[in-house]
Amino acid sequence: MTNAFPPNQQFRLAARPLGMPRHEDWQFHEEAVAEAQDGGIVVKVLYLSLDPAMRGWMNEGKSYIRPVAIGEVMRAGGLGIVVASKSPRFQEGDYVVGGTGVQRYWSGPADDKTAAFTRIDPALAPPTAWLNTLGMPGMTAFFGLREVGQPKAGETVVVSGAAGAVGMTVGQVAKKMGCRVVGIAGGEDKCRFVVEQLGFDACIDYKAGPVHAGLKEHCPQGVDVYFDNVGGDILDAVLTRINMKARIVICGAISQYNATSQVKGPANYLSLLVNRARMEGMVVFDYAPRYAEGVATLAQWMQEGSVKSIEYVTEGFERFPEALLMLFEGRNLGKLVLKVAEA
Amino acid sequence: MTNAFPPNQQFRLAARPLGMPRHEDWQFHEEAVAEAQDGGIVVKVLYLSLDPAMRGWMNEGKSYIRPVAIGEVMRAGGLGIVVASKSPRFQEGDYVVGGTGVQRYWSGPADDKTAAFTRIDPALAPPTAWLNTLGMPGMTAFFGLREVGQPKAGETVVVSGAAGAVGMTVGQVAKKMGCRVVGIAGGEDKCRFVVEQLGFDACIDYKAGPVHAGLKEHCPQGVDVYFDNVGGDILDAVLTRINMKARIVICGAISQYNATSQVKGPANYLSLLVNRARMEGMVVFDYAPRYAEGVATLAQWMQEGSVKSIEYVTEGFERFPEALLMLFEGRNLGKLVLKVAEA
Numbered sequence: 209m210t211n212a213f214p215p216n217q218q219f220r221l222a223a224r225p226l227g228m229p230r231h232e233d234w235q236f237h238e239e240a241v242a243e244a245q246d247g248g249i250v251v252k253v254l255y256l257s258l259d260p261a262m263r264g265w266m267n268e269g270k271s272y273i274r275p276v277a278i279g280e281v282m283r284a285g286g287l288g289i290v291v292a293s294k295s296p297r298f299q300e301g302d303y304v305v306g307g308t309g310v311q312r313y314w315s316g317p318a319d320d321k322t323a324a325f326t327r328i329d330p331a332l333a334p335p336t337a338w339l340n341t342l343g344m345p346g347m348t349a350f351f352g353l354r355e356v357g358q359p360k361a362g363e364t365v366v367v368s369g370a371a372g373a374v375g376m377t378v379g380q381v382a383k384k385m386g387c388r389v390v391g392i393a394g395g396e397d398k399c400r401f402v403v404e405q406l407g408f409d410a411c412i413d414y415k416a417g418p419v420h421a422g423l424k425e426h427c428p429q430g431v432d433v434y435f436d437n438v439g440g441d442i443l444d445a446v447l448t449r450i451n452m453k454a455r456i457v458i459c460g461a462i463s464q465y466n467a468t469s470q471v472k473g474p475a476n477y478l479s480l481l482v483n484r485a486r487m488e489g490m491v492v493f494d495y496a497p498r499y500a501e502g503v504a505t506l507a508q509w510m511q512e513g514s515v516k517s518i519e520y521v522t523e524g525f526e527r528f529p530e531a532l533l534m535l536f537e538g539r540n541l542g543k544l545v546l547k548v549a550e551a
Numbered sequence: 552m553t554n555a556f557p558p559n560q561q562f563r564l565a566a567r568p569l570g571m572p573r574h575e576d577w578q579f580h581e582e583a584v585a586e587a588q589d590g591g592i593v594v595k596v597l598y599l600s601l602d603p604a605m606r607g608w609m610n611e612g613k614s615y616i617r618p619v620a621i622g623e624v625m626r627a628g629g630l631g632i633v634v635a636s637k638s639p640r641f642q643e644g645d646y647v648v649g650g651t652g653v654q655r656y657w658s659g660p661a662d663d664k665t666a667a668f669t670r671i672d673p674a675l676a677p678p679t680a681w682l683n684t685l686g687m688p689g690m691t692a693f694f695g696l697r698e699v700g701q702p703k704a705g706e707t708v709v710v711s712g713a714a715g716a717v718g719m720t721v722g723q724v725a726k727k728m729g730c731r732v733v734g735i736a737g738g739e740d741k742c743r744f745v746v747e748q749l750g751f752d753a754c755i756d757y758k759a760g761p762v763h764a765g766l767k768e769h770c771p772q773g774v775d776v777y778f779d780n781v782g783g784d785i786l787d788a789v790l791t792r793i794n795m796k797a798r799i800v801i802c803g804a805i806s807q808y809n810a811t812s813q814v815k816g817p818a819n820y821l822s823l824l825v826n827r828a829r830m831e832g833m834v835v836f837d838y839a840p841r842y843a844e845g846v847a848t849l850a851q852w853m854q855e856g857s858v859k860s861i862e863y864v865t866e867g868f869e870r871f872p873e874a875l876l877m878l879f880e881g882r883n884l885g886k887l888v889l890k891v892a893e894a
Contacts, residue, residue, distance in 0.1 A: 478801070484834055
């Protein structure tokens with residue numbers, strides 16, 4: 209069967225990685241793009257979102273979402289343009305975001321539940337912002353901080369992974385809410401980025417010295433809300449500095465995602481008891497019915513210039529395996545995005 | 552100076568224990584009972600409450616309450632009778648509960664903030680119940696379960712240390728609230744006690760096999776509320792079986808109190824994320840303004856026969872050091888109480 213499109217290229221999961229994903233864990237696959245059926249669309253992928261959560265999806269076992277199967281196209285969020293439509297829901301030329309997977313073309317029913325495409329307004333913000341502040345990371349930050357962390361004006365909010373996609377927005381939203389905001393990030397460049405570009409009050413470089421000392425210095429009033437993207441020793445350090453009735457949002461644990469031995473539990477968790485504090489997990493999908501509210505608020509703040517959406521764009525579809533590793537090597541300032549094609 | 556009383560005997564903290572407290576960590580001390588001054592009372596101690604929390608008070612360092620100082624009378628709750636009063640607040644013959652410390656006589660101002668004596672009605676319940684279901688353990692269970700655990704009828708509540716003072720009441724209150732209640736305790740005797748005497752639906756003997764398997768068997772609908780008194784591996788096992796939006800009440804961690812190495816953090820804490828669950832610490836003192844409500848409710852349930860207050864009474868003031876260790880050896884069925892004297 210031939211059609212108007214060049215061959216589709218895909219990265220499929222070949223094996224479940226042990227520790228850091230390796231080249232052998234991926235299968236590069238080429239096949240023809242399936243033509244749009246009745247009610248169907250074809251989406252050309254322009255940008256792919258690269259996220260720490262993807263590492264979890266590669267593991268077997270129960271989680272908040274089923275694992276990617278062996279032989280299946282790797283799950284990923286993407287931004288694309290509709291290049292063929294036999295559905296009244298979308299027109300050719302529409303920009304959409306959704307679960308495109310790691311491939312150049314997505315083809316299927318316009319109302320596919322897994323892909324869950326939504327049309328975006330490219331005039332509202334640059335395309336990559338839809339995978340960042342106006343996408344999953346932004347929604348995670350916005351709802352996780354506000355609904356689970358519940359910071360009050362004047363409180364101190366600490367966020368780890370501060371230069372990453374979620375942390376970046378957590379800190380900026382916390383500033384909007386009138387909090388003192390202290391980031392934790394790895395390296396001088398990231399810390400400078402967080403303070404100078406994003407407007408955090410301070411940033412602790414965990415590679416430069418003990419986090420505990422940094423917290424003592426930069427959170428003289430203690431920590432009221434901790435938004436945790438990293439887990440491990442940093443979570444433990446923050447636990448020693450929390451205030452009474454503190455709230456810890458467990459959003460991720462990137463330090464543990466490639467662990468080949470058992471995850472390190474927070475040894476200082478009894479600080480929750482002493483401080484009547486709580487630690488609560490959040491998954492962004494629970495807030496799907498309210499994404500429109502999050503997008504509208506963040507888009508307005510972006511237009512006012514009080515919140516920035518900063519992406520670190522790396523190019524080349526075939527470089528996906530290396531690009532993904534950049535997340536764990538901590539090389540990106542801002543949200544990591546893979547550019548796949550021009551519109 | 553002589554007075555009407557035999558010499559007061561006390562156990563004072565001689566040294567901060569490393570691991571399990573030893574005899575050398577205590578100083579047995581005798582001194583005359585100080586006579587009641589204007590506004591003062593003398594309380595003869597009848598029963599002392601022996602609690603896991605006492606181990607924590609022996610350590611140095613910040614906690615929810617200041618550590619007992621070296622040379623100070625060991626802190627303890629007790630029930631006694633007023634044997635001398637120069638205060639209008641209490642009369643000779645009144646029964647009181649409060650922070651008597653580990654001694655035969657307490658003497659001081661009737662309104663002493665640390666002792667915080669309150670008069671009890673000995674007709675309402677047997678004296679030892681005032682150190683158990685109607686005392687701190689009961690208040691801990693009542694408010695911790697209801698305010699922090701927030702179980703709903705039909706949910707599954709799991710409680711560790713189920714045969715202990717707090718756990719016993721947690722389970723019985725959860726039954727009153729219409730929940731399925733599963734205890735975790737060490738040994739066949741304790742498990743039989745918990746099911747047959749206290750009316751739990753089931754009890755998992757953590758000494759007989761893996762807790763995980765027991766949870767699978769006895770909590771077929773998963774765990775909605777876990778009231779944790781023990782920490783360690785049992786907390787980790789429960790974390791693998793929690794439901795969406797589960798609530799874990801961190802009340803204690805008796806498995807870790809004598810740890811000489813670092814506390815073991817819950818390695819499975821990321822289950823909080825997957826399940827959008829929360830883990831929250833509680834300290835009973837926060838509910839002091841509401842104790843009257845707790846006492847009234849529990850006393851009524853006791854009178855109706857739907858809640859039992861069961862104490863394990865061991866005798867002999869001079870046996871305090873060994874008696875305290877019984878808690879950590881897990882030898883008591885029900886609340887451990889040391890009988891010091893007859894009224």
